[in-house]
Amino acid sequence: MMIRKIALTGALLQLLLVASASAQCTIRLSGTITDTETRQVLSGASITVKETGQAVQSDASGAYLLEGLCPGNYTVRVSHIGCVPVEIAWQVIRDERRNIALPHSITRLQEVAVTGHAAKEVTTAPVETLSGRELDKTRGLTLGDALKRVNGVTTMTTGPNVSKPVINGLHSNRILILNNGIRQEGQQWGSEHAPEVDPFLASKLIVIKGAGSLRYGGDAIGGVVLAEPKPLPVTPGLGGEVNFAGFSNNRLGAVSAILEQQVPEVPGLSWRLQGTVRKGGNTRTPDYWLDNTGVEELNFSVAAGWKRPDYGVELFYSQFNTSLGVFEGSHIGNRGDLEEVIRQGKPRPEYTEGFSYEIDRPYQRVEHELFKIKSFLNTGEAGRLNLVLARQFNYRDELDRNSALSVNQMNLNLTTYNGELVWDHHDWKGLRGTVGATGMYQDNSYQRRLFVPNYESLQWGAFWTEKWESSDNKWLLEGGIRYDNKRFYNLGDNLGEKSFPEQDFSSFSGSLGAQYRILDHFHVSLNAARAWRAAAVNELYATGLHHGAAVYVDGDPYLDPEIASKFNLSLHYDIGEKLEADVNLYYNYIRNFIFQQPTDSIVVTIRGAFPYTYFRQSDVSMKGMDAQLRWHFLPKWQLSTKASILRAWNETDNDWLIAMPSDRFEHELSFFPGNTKRLKENYISLSVSNVLEQTRTPANLTDKSDPRGQDLMAPPAGYTLLNLEAGSTLQLGGQPLSVIIGAGNLLNARYRDYMNFFRYFADEPGTNVYLKLKLPLQFRKNKS
Amino acid sequence: MRKTLSVFAVMIALLFAACKKEKNEPQEENDNEEITTVKLTFTNAANATDVVVANWKNLGGDGSTPVIDEISLKANTTYTVTTELFDERKNPADTITHEIEEEADEHRIFHLFFLNANESVADSLSAVATVTPLDKDDNNLPIGLEITLATKGAFTGFFRTVVRHQPGSKDGTYGPGSTDLLAEFPLKIQ
Numbered sequence: 001m002m003i004r005k006i007a008l009t010g011a012l013l014q015l016l017l018v019a020s021a022s023a024q025c026t027i028r029l030s031g032t033i034t035d036t037e038t039r040q041v042l043s044g045a046s047i048t049v050k051e052t053g054q055a056v057q058s059d060a061s062g063a064y065l066l067e068g069l070c071p072g073n074y075t076v077r078v079s080h081i082g083c084v085p086v087e088i089a090w091q092v093i094r095d096e097r098r099n100i101a102l103p104h105s106i107t108r109l110q111e112v113a114v115t116g117h118a119a120k121e122v123t124t125a126p127v128e129t130l131s132g133r134e135l136d137k138t139r140g141l142t143l144g145d146a147l148k149r150v151n152g153v154t155t156m157t158t159g160p161n162v163s164k165p166v167i168n169g170l171h172s173n174r175i176l177i178l179n180n181g182i183r184q185e186g187q188q189w190g191s192e193h194a195p196e197v198d199p200f201l202a203s204k205l206i207v208i209k210g211a212g213s214l215r216y217g218g219d220a221i222g223g224v225v226l227a228e229p230k231p232l233p234v235t236p237g238l239g240g241e242v243n244f245a246g247f248s249n250n251r252l253g254a255v256s257a258i259l260e261q262q263v264p265e266v267p268g269l270s271w272r273l274q275g276t277v278r279k280g281g282n283t284r285t286p287d288y289w290l291d292n293t294g295v296e297e298l299n300f301s302v303a304a305g306w307k308r309p310d311y312g313v314e315l316f317y318s319q320f321n322t323s324l325g326v327f328e329g330s331h332i333g334n335r336g337d338l339e340e341v342i343r344q345g346k347p348r349p350e351y352t353e354g355f356s357y358e359i360d361r362p363y364q365r366v367e368h369e370l371f372k373i374k375s376f377l378n379t380g381e382a383g384r385l386n387l388v389l390a391r392q393f394n395y396r397d398e399l400d401r402n403s404a405l406s407v408n409q410m411n412l413n414l415t416t417y418n419g420e421l422v423w424d425h426h427d428w429k430g431l432r433g434t435v436g437a438t439g440m441y442q443d444n445s446y447q448r449r450l451f452v453p454n455y456e457s458l459q460w461g462a463f464w465t466e467k468w469e470s471s472d473n474k475w476l477l478e479g480g481i482r483y484d485n486k487r488f489y490n491l492g493d494n495l496g497e498k499s500f501p502e503q504d505f506s507s508f509s510g511s512l513g514a515q516y517r518i519l520d521h522f523h524v525s526l527n528a529a530r531a532w533r534a535a536a537v538n539e540l541y542a543t544g545l546h547h548g549a550a551v552y553v554d555g556d557p558y559l560d561p562e563i564a565s566k567f568n569l570s571l572h573y574d575i576g577e578k579l580e581a582d583v584n585l586y587y588n589y590i591r592n593f594i595f596q597q598p599t600d601s602i603v604v605t606i607r608g609a610f611p612y613t614y615f616r617q618s619d620v621s622m623k624g625m626d627a628q629l630r631w632h633f634l635p636k637w638q639l640s641t642k643a644s645i646l647r648a649w650n651e652t653d654n655d656w657l658i659a660m661p662s663d664r665f666e667h668e669l670s671f672f673p674g675n676t677k678r679l680k681e682n683y684i685s686l687s688v689s690n691v692l693e694q695t696r697t698p699a700n701l702t703d704k705s706d707p708r709g710q711d712l713m714a715p716p717a718g719y720t721l722l723n724l725e726a727g728s729t730l731q732l733g734g735q736p737l738s739v740i741i742g743a744g745n746l747l748n749a750r751y752r753d754y755m756n757f758f759r760y761f762a763d764e765p766g767t768n769v770y771l772k773l774k775l776p777l778q779f780r781k782n783k784s
Numbered sequence: 785m786r787k788t789l790s791v792f793a794v795m796i797a798l799l800f801a802a803c804k805k806e807k808n809e810p811q812e813e814n815d816n817e818e819i820t821t822v823k824l825t826f827t828n829a830a831n832a833t834d835v836v837v838a839n840w841k842n843l844g845g846d847g848s849t850p851v852i853d854e855i856s857l858k859a860n861t862t863y864t865v866t867t868e869l870f871d872e873r874k875n876p877a878d879t880i881t882h883e884i885e886e887e888a889d890e891h892r893i894f895h896l897f898f899l900n901a902n903e904s905v906a907d908s909l910s911a912v913a914t915v916t917p918l919d920k921d922d923n924n925l926p927i928g929l930e931i932t933l934a935t936k937g938a939f940t941g942f943f944r945t946v947v948r949h950q951p952g953s954k955d956g957t958y959g960p961g962s963t964d965l966l967a968e969f970p971l972k973i974q
Contacts, residue, residue, distance in 0.1 A: 331962070332962065333962055333963065333964075334962060334963035334966060336904065336905060336963065336966065337962050337963050339904065340904075340905070348953075348959065348960060350952065350953040350960055350961075401949070401962065402951075403887075403890075403949045403951075403964050543847065544846055544847065545846050552846065552847065554847070602902065603846065603847055604842075604849075604850055604968075605842065605846045605847075605850075606818075606819050606820070606822070606840075606842055606846075606850075606965055606966070606967060607963060607964070607965060607966055608902075608963060608966035608968075609901075609902045609966075609968075
């Protein structure tokens with residue numbers, strides 16, 4: 001009796017808890033039911049979702065359609081007259097088409113075959129997801145580096161430890177990062193400010209390229225990155241996972257553990273504890289060490305959820321703490337010194353001495369805290385109301401190289417409150433949609449050195465999106481509209497009695513998309529979006545010397561908002577395991593694109609003369625292509641190829657845009673030897689990544705033939721890296737231990753990357769051998 | 785059920801308690817030292833009453849236009865030169881020179897001559913005058929806060945004072961470390 005009760009509550013919980021993973025309970029499952037023996041379609045078969053009680057029947061052509069599901073695990077029961085009903089465990093993440101082959105005269109239940117595939121696109125905008133093995137391969141890396149596995153995503157880095165994602169050439173404030181559903185709000189404007197997100201917390205990383213994601217904010221003109229944790233557990237018992245990653249180059253070790261439980265005694269109550277420790281020392285390039293490039297990170301999170309059939313609440317608290325050493329030879333603070341380092345082609349010997357875990361000045365210390373309350377209420381059959389409230393604290397200390405003379409510290413303190421009220425409506429005449437409003441308040445203060453002023457900011461928006469799918473699954477149409485307002489105020493009270501004008505921006509954004517399934521395995525999508533982004537605080541109000549870059553930066557408080565018109569055309573061909581091909585072509589025209597313009601003028605300071613740079617606007621166009629192919633060309637061999645090409649042109653100046661990623665290609669050959677008794681899911685793969693030299697940089701203001709353009713030095717040469725990796729899963733005391741071992745930059749190639757600010761001073765890291773282990777833990781006693 | 789709720793309430797309370805209650809502290813005074821002024825005093829070694837004082841002042845901070853005096857010296861004359869650094873935004877003005885004296889083994893002050901403004905160190909001219917440091921640190925390496933400067937012929941160009949910060953790598957040369965301060969004055973020797 002007890003067990004049954006638990007099972008029942010478990011099933012209920014399953015539905016409710018997974019529902020909270022994503023607010024969108026609008027997933028649809030569809031496909032055709034056939035007879036395994038006769039291959040004929042089965043009409044009138046009934047399909048029941050045990051957890052929701054939803055039941056549908058297949059039509060005359062054997063097609064079935066289940067709608068209004070939330071992400072999660074379901075038990076789908078399929079029955080047909082004269083058959084013993086069968087049950088299929090089905091993990092639902094997004095819209096899916098799966099065909100079910102039902103043995104008409106059932107003798108063995110195991111013969112039920114579910115084929116088909118998940119529709120890759122949740123929207124008509126290009127979406128890519130890293131999860132499972134692909135995500136395991138990135139364990140131990142920072143969020144930015146992990147996302148590099150996604151085609152079209154590159155990174156902008158400041159040395160070995162700080163990396164930020166760049167989607168199709170756009171980064172920082174143009175990319176929205178959602179950490180567990182909340183807009184990550186740190187000092188994301190600085191190139192040396194990496195997102196304060198622990199990737200170990202996520203069970204999947206989703207990248208939405210392009211501007212179509214109105215739900216998350218109209219300002220995401222570059223795209224959206226979602227770091228999503230697993231839903232809280234729904235089956236009673238204690239479980240968890242331990243991850244370990246070790247890297248040879250900087251002797252970095254990372255350990256992350258999760259412990260979670262659905263409390264058996266309390267229906268509806270689940271909790272999770274998660275923690276990560278990461279520590280690395282100095283990084284080594286092929287020829288020398290980079291002193292003071294260590295990193296220390298300590299993160300943890302606590303989550304608890306309590307759900308009833310029609311309402312539920314979830315609490316989440318996380319803390320991200322890191323200390324990042326900044327390579328001593330990079331903290332220049334004087335233009336002459338910078339030019340001297342560039343002339344020498346390598347850092348001075350006193351900065352390249354050897355290995356140490358010690359972090360000394362200059363360094364950064366960052367703490368990020370997130371507290372979130374999420375709740376939902378079912379509004380009858382019609383839909384579901386979701387309320388999310390969150391608060392974030394972001395503390396950042398930047399300590400320059402210590403000297404009796406320097407102004408050597410900047411402390412930034414940003415507090416953010418977010419609120420979001422969203423109503424998801426279930427299927428209504430083929431339409432599924434979401435309507436909602438969001439609000440955000442921010443308060444920033446600094447101490448010591450001034451770079452961005454004290455300010456307060458208030459932002460609110462309202463949106464409405466709808467999606468329609470034809471009943472034959474051929475067409476998917478979607479569209480949405482959003483209105484945003486953003487205001488900066490209280491900018492007084494700054495050092496030197498500097499005062500800045502207030503600003504108030506507002507506008508509409510919208511998107512429209514269509515997808516047509518030409519064949520079952522081949523579809524084409526077209527998406528058009530207009531997005532809008534108000535200038536960020538540094539673009540408006542920055543003032544002062546940027547120590548790392550050795551330039552003087554001036555904001556412009558009268559910048560107009562950026563308006564992006566983006567068009568995506570994507571083709572997707574997918575015949576399951578055998579072959580998958582994707583091509584995404586995009587054209588993005590951005591009016592009033594904001595960027596930092598180098599100039600010939602200099603600002604004279606007590607540290608010498610510095611080039612003056614300022615934020616300005618131009619109309620720019622960005623067109624490009626991301627393409628990938630995965631081909632299982634022989635039973636045990638797979639080839640995958642990715643290409644990413646971008647052309648970014650400044651229409652106003654009739655010249656190239658500065659700081660844009662160059663073309664890159666990646667090829668990977670994998671061999672799957674097959675399972676042995678003890679080793680399963682084995683693979684070995686060799687990959688070649690090829691990054692071309694960036695030849696498209698803006699011309700020198702005075703000398704057009706100068707290869708350096710407006711930069712201090714010409715873009716570095718292209719490079720090719722070789723990487724080798726092997727993985728396996730072995731049984732360890734009844735638990736499957738997954739092992740990945742590999743080496744990056746196998747040949748210890750010496751190279752520099754155009755998107756790394758350190759290209760002026762130092763080479764990129766040399767060979768890096770790594771080992772990654774993952775051990776899922778199950779302590780369930782009640783196997784009901 | 786009541787127990788459930790109380791457990792839940794305790795959890796919420798714990799979570800809130802775990803959050804920082806720290807509010808933004810009120811804006812502190814800038815307690816970092818910022819150099820606003822470099823003062824050079826040239827005293828004619830042969831005539832103690834012949835003193836030339838030149839200031840490089842930037843009270844408005846980075847980005848504002850500094851006030852820079854022109855240095856006018858006599859040809860074929862030996863001067864004793866002292867370099868002083870101040871933070872004149874503080875009242876009374878803070879003398880930062882002491883900190884260099886305290887960290888003498890990490891600092892070295894250079895006085896260089898250039899034909900044009902903002903030239904590379906490699907282009908500094910040695911034929912304009914002879915500079916001899918008078919002070920030494922614990923490692924017997926020159927500091928440069930006090931020097932003698934023996935001018936040669938007539939010259940019009942620039943005089944640069946550079947404070948190099950060379951922790952652990954000071955070897956008497958310009959190369960190691962980084963620049964803490966660089967003030968350039970127009971110079972006329974006649």
